[in-house]
Amino acid sequence: MAVAPDRDESPDPDDALFARAFDHLAGPVPDGRAGWADLRARVPATPSRRAPRVAVVVAAAVTVAFVGVVTRRASEHGGPLLQPPLSTATSTATARATVPVRSSSTASVAGPSATVPAAAPSTDPTWPTPVGDDRADVDPPPAPDGTSSDRARTTPSPRARGATPPAAPGTTAPAPEPSAPAGPDTTVTPAPTAPAAPAVGPQRLVVEGGTIVVALVDGRFGVPSVIADAGWSYEVRKAEADRIEVRFRNGDREASVRLSPRSDGTVLVERH
């Protein structure tokens, strides 16, 4: 190959020799047609990496708008701005009336300023067990008097595990329902005086392959977002009013989750 002179560099007397030697080392010119076909064939295998930025921005905007609507509705009804983590409920009655909230037997964290009574474990076997410690991942609800309950999240009191948290002095936190003692095998029924909240913020559903955010508002449910774990991709197989199916895939591994609302206001989760 003859090397074209470069204005930025003075020519070398042995340029031709170098060009011949390197041309010999480089070998023949490959055929690019097969390569392009191969490249095109490989592209659909990674759909999640191909999402253009515009779509990502629009998707984020849709999610934010959805969360905003949910938050506004919740605040209009005096409910919590954000749903508590899966292991914690603001009110057992509220939780049962809307989305089932599964609690571990050790229930909620109670610090000195905790405003959250311990929730009894849900008896719904279809609700998946949260992975890891959800308290670290989900913001706790703000205290009714505006005080932050961050302390309850960041500095859990070891003695509070599995016990009914004491009411913090000087707070306006509601006392735990006397009819709903915390315990590993207690089924909690809604207190007759507790109003059922019509809107509940998004619930995180951690499954193999990723996290699904499920929201239930006025009996209608939706999936504001799906986050695949590293190495996994996902696709929404069905998006109907009565059923949403999300499939996670990592090579040959597959995990499918089917969500469908039930008449009692809970969401049935089936994993395949």
Added chain:
Amino acid sequence: MSISVEQLFVMSDVTGGTPALERLYHQHVGGMVRSLTVVVGDRETAADCVQEAFLRAHERWHLLERYEDPVGWIRHVALNLARDVHRRRRRGRVAHLRLVADSGRHGDRDVTAEPVDRLAVELAVLPPRQRAALALRYVEGLTVREIASALGISEGAVKFHLHAGRERLRPLVRREERA
């Protein structure tokens, strides 16, 4: 119901930009594979690196098509991939090439049937940037500016690497030419 996230991804899966990328592919893949063959010393690996670089370009084409020099980006990625591969293989390859070269020097042709290429031996022990600069210059015929863009270094550095590499290989190239 806000389930449209995935649908948006599907709807926005635009492939309208690929004809331009396809044109670039056919235009440059040959030169890139040949120059990377010199850099990594292995044609198959070179082709894999170039293919991977174009695949990444395909995934980001909505961004790359606005670039002034998308080919420079692709070449840069391919070179980085090649450098990683070469780094892993360098020791074994240099030892192998030296064995081949020594067997030819002593007339011992039974060690291997592979032809002795002293230029490949010398190239394998050059610093990576010198080797890449020489390959891009003499295989693809790139200018100093284009080489600087591909390697992510300054034009002055490219001139230095070209000069140093040439001085290292010059005696060998001249001797081979005379032979």
